Amino acid sequence: xxxxxxxxxxxxxxxxxxxxxxxxxxxxxxxxxxxxxxxxxxxxxxxxxxxxxxxxxxxxxxxxxxxxxxxxxxxxxxxxxxxxxxxxxxxxxxxxxxxxxxxxxxxxxxxxxxxxxxxxxxxxxxxxxxxxxxxxxxxxxxxxxxxxxxxxxxxxxxxxxxxxxxxxxxxxxxxxxxxxxxxxxxxxxxxxxxxxxxxxxxxxxxxxxxxxxxxxxxxxxxxxxxxxxxxxxxxxxxxxxxxxxxxxxxxxxxxxxxxxxxxxxxxxxxxxxxxxxxxxxxxxxxxxxxxxxxxxxxxxxxxxxxxxxxxxxxxxxxxxxxxxxxxxxxxxxxxxxxxxxxxxxxxxxxxxxxxxxxxxxxxxxxxxxxxxxxxxxxxxxxxxxxxxxxxxxxxxxxxxxxxxxxxxxxxxxxxxxxxxxxxxxxxxxxxxxxxxxxxxxxxxxxxxxxxxxx
Numbered sequence: 001x002x003x004x005x006x007x008x009x010x011x012x013x014x015x016x017x018x019x020x021x022x023x024x025x026x027x028x029x030x031x032x033x034x035x036x037x038x039x040x041x042x043x044x045x046x047x048x049x050x051x052x053x054x055x056x057x058x059x060x061x062x063x064x065x066x067x068x069x070x071x072x073x074x075x076x077x078x079x080x081x082x083x084x085x086x087x088x089x090x091x092x093x094x095x096x097x098x099x100x101x102x103x104x105x106x107x108x109x110x111x112x113x114x115x116x117x118x119x120x121x122x123x124x125x126x127x128x129x130x131x132x133x134x135x136x137x138x139x140x141x142x143x144x145x146x147x148x149x150x151x152x153x154x155x156x157x158x159x160x161x162x163x164x165x166x167x168x169x170x171x172x173x174x175x176x177x178x179x180x181x182x183x184x185x186x187x188x189x190x191x192x193x194x195x196x197x198x199x200x201x202x203x204x205x206x207x208x209x210x211x212x213x214x215x216x217x218x219x220x221x222x223x224x225x226x227x228x229x230x231x232x233x234x235x236x237x238x239x240x241x242x243x244x245x246x247x248x249x250x251x252x253x254x255x256x257x258x259x260x261x262x263x264x265x266x267x268x269x270x271x272x273x274x275x276x277x278x279x280x281x282x283x284x285x286x287x288x289x290x291x292x293x294x295x296x297x298x299x300x301x302x303x304x305x306x307x308x309x310x311x312x313x314x315x316x317x318x319x320x321x322x323x324x325x326x327x328x329x330x331x332x333x334x335x336x337x338x339x340x341x342x343x344x345x346x347x348x349x350x351x352x353x354x355x356x357x358x359x360x361x362x363x364x365x366x367x368x369x370x371x372x373x374x375x376x377x378x379x380x381x382x383x384x385x386x387x388x389x390x391x392x393x394x395x396x397x398x399x400x401x402x403x404x405x406x407x408x409x410x411x412x413x414x415x416x417x418x419x420x421x422x423x424x425x426x427x428x429x430x431x432x433x434x435x436x437x438x439x440x441x442x443x444x445x446x447x448x449x450x451x452x453x454x
Contacts, residue, residue, distance in 0.1 A: 102372060104391055106365050109331040117144045118327050122340055125320060132312050135159060135245045137319050142224045145326040150226060158229050162190075163249040165204060169195055170250075175446050181269040183252035184277075185442040187243055192282030207242075208233045209280045215261075215416070220329040223322075236262050239279040255309035256318070258352070260295040260414040266309055269445075275438065281426045283435040293414065293422045300410030305352040317348035324357055333364040352411055359402040366395045 109115040121144040125137060143150040166186055167177065175182040189195060196203040210233040216222040225242050228234035234242070240256055240263045247254040247267075254267040257276075264285070265277040278285040290296070290307060300306045310318065324340045338361060344354040369392050370377045375385055386392040425431070 102369065102389070102391070104365070104369060104395065106334045106368055108334045108336070110334075110336065112331070114147055115327070115331060115336070117148055118323065118336065120144075121323060122320075122336075122343075125316075125323065126343065132316060134241070134248060134315065134319075137316075138225055138241055138245065141319060141323050141326065142221075142226050144323070145220065145224075145330070155226065155229070159245060159249060162204075162246055165195075165197070165202060166190060166246065166250050168197055168200075172197060172199070173446070179270055180253050180267065181442065182446055183247070183250055184254055184267040184269075184275075185446065187246055187250075187252060187254070188277055188282075188284075190246070191239065191243065191277075191279050205232070206282060207239060207279070210235055216329075220326060223325075236264065236280050240265050243277070243279060256315060257307055257309060259290050259306050260293055260412065261416075261419045264290075278426060280423060283426055283431065284438040285426060285431070286434055289426065289431060292425065293418075295412045295414040295418070297410040297412050299408065300352075300412070303350050303409045305350055305409050305411070314348040314351070317344040317351050317354060320344040320347070321351065321353045321357060328357075328360075333361050337361050350409060352406070352409055355402070355406050355409060356411070359399070359406055362395070362399045362402050366392075366399050369395060 110119070121140050124140060139150070139152060139155050143152070170177055170182065170186050173186075175186060177183070190204060190206075192206050194203065194205050207228065210222065210231075213219055213222050214235040216237075221227050222235065223237045225234075225238050225245070228238040228242055243265050244254060244256060246252075252267070254265055257264055257266045265279065266274055267277070268274050276285045276287065276290065277283075287307070296306050320340050321344055324337050324344070327337065327340075337357065341354050341358050341361065344351055345358070348354065367377055369389075370386075373386070373389070373392070375382045377383055386396065
């Protein structure tokens with residue numbers, strides 16, 4: 001199941017003062033006032049006028065007062081200029097110091113032994129690229145989350161027992177073991193019906209959907225196949241993966257496909273016609289039903305992020321996403337996630353899940369830098385201060401660019417209540433009728449094949 005995007009939307013901001021730390025603006029110097037030499041003027045006047053009038057005395061006094069006021073203003077302006085220059089110099093010094101001390105990478109969890117298990121698992125997954133095994137990779141990812149404490153022998157034996165059971169019941173019912181139609185139909189029945197072998201009385205009951213914390217927000221192991229095998233309950237992440245593992249075991253052709261917050265199975269019959277299997281409800285579903293969710297935009301279909309068969313390479317990218325999600329749930333974001341997601345995007349550039357994790361990662365890194373600067377990234381006014389820090393501006397641009405990438409892929413967030421309502425809609429009369437029709441058709445095909453062989 002995909003994780004709904006929970007990063008904070010940060011608007012693209014334009015800074016009115018980029019690079020202030022490097023270019024302190026020059027303050028305008030006050031205009032000096034030319035002070036007249038009144039002593040000379042007075043001597044000249046006195047020689048022509050025997051006696052000063054009261055008016056002349058008053059004029060001189062006012063001029064002297066104005067001169068004193070001008071001098072005080074000049075002195076004040078000089079002091080203010082010096083003070084402002086000192087303030088800017090101090091600010092420049094503080095910013096220079098901050099730049100030297102700033103950390104632009106997320107703190108690492110690598111020193112913890114549990115984190116080292118993830119590094120080892122990542123290396124193994126990369127090495128398995130040429131010898132791909134969905135079963136081995138799935139166990140590796142889940143075992144890593146449990147600090148390598150799962151029993152591989154028990155896991156392998158359970159899968160092998162299911163394989164033996166499926167082949168035996170196909171033979172008992174006369175299904176063509178070389179038919180892709182028959183193989184996928186028995187897998188569908190394995191997940192949706194109670195099956196029992198007549199000779200051994202061995203029985204398998206259908207898996208059930210686990211509605212409690214189905215997205216694994218509280219307990220990440222709810223997403224795991226090992227949990228499904230142990231409890232018989234799972235959800236739309238674990239059940240399709242188990243289906244594909246069993247398909248590999250019996251040689252059936254089937255594919256994982258995604259829709260909003262969801263994954264399901266697609267397979268071709270022997271004539272090349274494609275079918276959708278919805279394991280959460282144990283029913284066949286139609287393409288129109290999947291589109292009825294209302295959260296699949298035309299851009300998503302154009303960019304092939306939904307309702308497409310994932311290739312082995314793209315499925316590998318999805319498993320790297322699974323590895324990253326387990327790490328994030330245990331520790332949080334650090335630069336190890338960068339390495340994992342970069343590899344996933346290399347394998348599948350349009351992976352919506354990998355792109356969403358990258359958006360979360362970029363946001364976590366940016367907010368870590370903002371915390372060091374004591375800046376609230378949600379406060380527009382405070383956010384302008386990052387203009388002093390070009391690297392922080394670059395990180396903000398990365399956040400916005402990744403949000404744009406996710407939006408351009410056609411992602412539309414689907415609320416949990418809308419997802420549950422959509423799942424329940426499969427139980428309506430129209431969907432049940434379509435499911436019954438397809439099942440009858442497959443039963444007829446298998447009966448016909450048995451008759452022809454006899």
